[in-house]
Amino acid sequence: MKILIKLKNKIRKIFEIHCPDCGGILKYEFYDPVHKVDVFRCQECGKEWV
Numbered sequence: 001m002k003i004l005i006k007l008k009n010k011i012r013k014i015f016e017i018h019c020p021d022c023g024g025i026l027k028y029e030f031y032d033p034v035h036k037v038d039v040f041r042c043q044e045c046g047k048e049w050v
């Protein structure tokens with residue numbers, strides 16, 4: 001149950017992230033196993049954020 005809530009919060013967080021540059025919506029792109037980070041791409045300016 002706790003895991004489910006955690007996952008829900010993570011998904012919610014992903015949808016709520018906005019680009020610091022232009023304020024566009026950041027879409028989850030992929031998980032970078034090298035840097036161990038989630039990579040997001042801005043739908044407006046195309047910049048990648050971690």
Ligand SMILES: [Zn+2]
Pocket residue numbers: 019020021022023024042043044045046047
């Ligand atoms: Zn942007």
